[in-house]
Amino acid sequence: MTENPGGSLKIVELRQYTLRPGRRDELIELFEREFVESQEESGIRLLGLFRDLDRPDKFVWLRGFPDMASRTESLAAFYERHPAWKRHGPAANATMVDSDDVLLLRPVTGDLEGAPPAGEKDGVIGLTVRGFRDAGELSAQVRAFTPRTGSQHGTPLATLRTEPAANSYPRLPVREREHVFVHLVRHADEAACRAQSPTLVLAPTERSRMR
Template sequence: MMENPWPVVELRQYTLRPGTRDVMIELFDRELVETQEEVGIRVVAQFRDESNPDRFVWMRAFPDIPARTASLTAFYVDGAVWREHAPAARATMLDTDNALLLRPATADSAFDLSGQRPPAGAHELPKSRALATIYYPGCAPEDFTEFFDRRVRPALGVTPIGCYRTDPTPNDFTRLPVRTETVFAWFALFPDADARAAALDALEESREWTERILPELRERSCAPAEQLLLAPTARSLLR
C-alpha cells in the first residue's frame, strides 16, 4: 500500500456575510490555491454548501502537524499573499472557527488526491456533488471506527471516498482555532445532484437503515449527526 503523503486534513466551514459567498469563492479560487500549495499545503476541495447560501466549506491537507505549523506560519504570518488579500477575504467572513483537524480513520481510508485540478481561470462548475456526514461518537474512536466499517458502511449503498476521525494532536497554530470534540466524518462523491438525492432517498426507504443502523448509531453517538450537501467550485480538486 502506498503511503499517504497528506494524512492531516482540515475541514473548515465558514459562515459568510449574506450575499458574499461568490465573492469569497472567486477570490479563493483565483488567489489562494496555488499560493497555499507553494508553502507546502495541499488544497483538497472548495464547496458551496447547498443547504446554506452563506456557508463556504473547504479542506486542505498537510504531511504532519509540524509541517502544518510551518506552512500556516509561512502563509498567514510571513506571506505577502495573505497580507495583500486578507482584507477582501475578511470582509466576507462572519465566523471561521468551525474547523476540524482530522486524520484517516484507517490505513486505507484517505482521499485519493492524485487528480488534476482545473487550471487558474477556470469557471465551469462541475455537475458532480459531494456529501459529508459527521458523527459525534460517544465511545472510543477505535470502537466507533470498527462499528462504522462493520455495520454502517455496508448499509450506505455508496462507497465513501474518505473516512476520517479527529486528530487529537494539540493545535499549535493558535491563530486558527480548531474544534476539540471527537468526530468521525465520511465523504462521498456523486455524478450529479439527482444521484445524490437518489442515494439519500434509498437510505430513508431502507428498513435495515431506519430500523437497525440508525438506532445503533444513536446509541453510540453523543450528538446528532451533521450532513453537508456540497457543490464543488470550479477549481476544487475533489469533484
C-alpha cells in the same frame, strides 16, 4: 481498527465558513484567484472547495498536510509571511461572519487526492459527520457505513477521524474536545447524494481538486 489511509497527507482540516449574506461568490472568486497557488507554495495541499447546497452563505473547504509539524510551518508561512495573504486577507475576512468552525482530522481510509474516474462529469459530494466515544464505537461506525457505499450509493472517497493532537497553530482555532467520524462520498448528481441523507451536500467550485 487498523488505519490504512492512502496518499501522503496525514492531517486534514475541514473548514466551514459562515459568510455575510450574498458574499459567497465574492469570496470564492477571490480565494480561487489568490489563495490556491499561494497556499500550495507554502506547503499546503488544497483538496476541496465547495458551495453548501443547503446553506447559501456557507463556504466549505478541505486542506491537507503531511503531519502536524509541517502544518504548523506551512500555516505560519502562509498567514504570517506570504504576500498574497498580507495583500488580500483583509478582503477575504470582510466577507466572513465566522471562520472558526474547523475540525482537525486524520484519514482512516481512502485517498483525498485521488482523481475522479476518467470521463466522468463533476459529481456532488456527500459529507457525513458523526460523533463517537471510543475506538470501538468508531470501528463499528466505519464497518456500518462501508456496505452502503458503492454502486447506486456513490463512490467512497475517504473516511476520517478526529486528530487527537493539540492544535499547534492557535492563531487558527479548531473544535477541540470533540471526537467525530467523517465520511466523504462522491455521487453522480444532487438527487443521488440526497437519497443517502448526508450531513452536508456539497457542489465543487471551479478549482476544487475533489470533484
